Amino acid sequence: MNGRILFKQGESPLGLYVLKSxxxxxxIKxxxxxxxxHLTVGxxxxxxxxxxxxxxxxxxxxxxxxxxxxxxxxxxDFEELMQSEPCLFPKVLEILAKEVRAARLVLSALLWKLGSRPQLHSAGND
Incomplete structure (x- = not known):
């Protein structure tokens, strides 16, 4: 694969990266x-x-x-931006929520493919 490694699995985060183009x-190792x-992004x-x-x-x-x-x-810089512009918190939460949802969908599809069907529980059937 030709390109530039932005960060490696297991490294401590130094910041974040915005893919402009x-x-x-x-x-995943x-x-x-x-x-x-695992995923290709644009x-x-x-x-x-x-x-x-x-x-x-x-x-x-x-x-x-x-x-x-x-x-x-x-x-x-990210921490200073979040302190000075608290209106950005909802957007950050939205991005993180979308990542969690995407990860859950991938996990669900993988479990389905492996034959381990997730059990669905309706209200009151705990």
Missing amino acids: GIASLL TENGKEVA PGSILGLPALVANERHCLSALAYKSSEVSFIARK
Whole structure:
């Protein structure tokens, strides 16, 4: 894969990346050490936000392809921006909620494919 590694799985977040043009891949390292593509994203994508907000290590790697244009926002600058512009909090929450929803859909599809059908519970049937 030709491109620039933005961050690696297991690294502490230094900031976040905004994909202005081109494409990037999110990669997950398997148990045997092989990196596999998890998701491909396009312009407007914000990469590294969950790890930055949670102050946890990246759970995947990000690779921006050669033709991509990426902006970097350092942790300190992001924190200062969030302090000075609290109106941005709902947008950050929206982005994180969409990522959680997408991850749940992928997990659900994978479980379905593996034959482990998620159990649906209706109200009152706990």
